[in-house]
Amino acid sequence: MENSISGVNDILNNQDGVYQFLMKIIAGRNSEIGSHLYRIQKQAILFSQFADLSIKETGIFIIGAGIHDVGKLSISDHILNKPKKLTASEYTLVQKHVEFGFNFLEPLRLDSRINEIVLYHHENYDGSGYPDGLIGDKIPFLARMTRILDSFDALTGDRPYRQGFSHSEAFGILQKESHLYDPKLLQCFGRMLDSEKVPTEHFSIPYAHI
Numbered sequence: 217m218e219n220s221i222s223g224v225n226d227i228l229n230n231q232d233g234v235y236q237f238l239m240k241i242i243a244g245r246n247s248e249i250g251s252h253l254y255r256i257q258k259q260a261i262l263f264s265q266f267a268d269l270s271i272k273e274t275g276i277f278i279i280g281a282g283i284h285d286v287g288k289l290s291i292s293d294h295i296l297n298k299p300k301k302l303t304a305s306e307y308t309l310v311q312k313h314v315e316f317g318f319n320f321l322e323p324l325r326l327d328s329r330i331n332e333i334v335l336y337h338h339e340n341y342d343g344s345g346y347p348d349g350l351i352g353d354k355i356p357f358l359a360r361m362t363r364i365l366d367s368f369d370a371l372t373g374d375r376p377y378r379q380g381f382s383h384s385e386a387f388g389i390l391q392k393e394s395h396l397y398d399p400k401l402l403q404c405f406g407r408m409l410d411s412e413k414v415p416t417e418h419f420s421i422p423y424a425h426i
């Protein structure tokens with residue numbers, strides 16, 4: 217799939233530079249998180265088309281989705297790489313990554329929608345998410361899109377205790393838990409999967425991007 221970041225460079229200017237900078241730092245620190253972000257950034261390009269985003273919104277979305285977990289830089293390797301279940305206090309700390317990431321980005325004065333993706337990508341449509349328990353359309357639109365990509369990538373990836381789900385299995389799980397997601401965006405995402413343009417393999421970030 218072609219990386220269309222270059223196509224919107226003129227609109228995004230230094231925001232793309234910031235994206236590249238952060239991506240290399242994240243991938244250098246933790247290649248699993250780097251690969252997760254890289255896959256999501258690729259899917260964000262396609263999802264933008266199915267959700268009818270403008271060119272500018274597409275550029276914002278690609279960058280925001282591509283660095284949404286930047287706050288995990290503040291979490292120790294011990295916790296990030298822990299193969300066992302996290303303790304309650306570790307889990308609370310991991311949840312803080314959305315605020316850590318927002319605080320990293322704030323001084324950079326990027327488009328505010330990028331910061332919103334980072335802060336709100338774990339909000340659930342029914343209000344059960346974090347950090348603020350926002351409900352429905354109160355959750356910024358691009359954060360709602362990122363939420364779907366994030367869950368899908370987690371489901372399709374292998375875990376120490378299970379193999380990754382297939383695309384159709386993973387989408388079935390998203391539909392069962394549809395209260396967590398924007399229903400219209402979930403439909404768009406389903407159409408995107410039906411298009412069979414989404415690579416089925418769980419690829420890693422190329423070394424050249426680290």
Ligand SMILES: [Fe+2]
Pocket residue numbers: 284285313337338
């Ligand atoms: Fe996250």
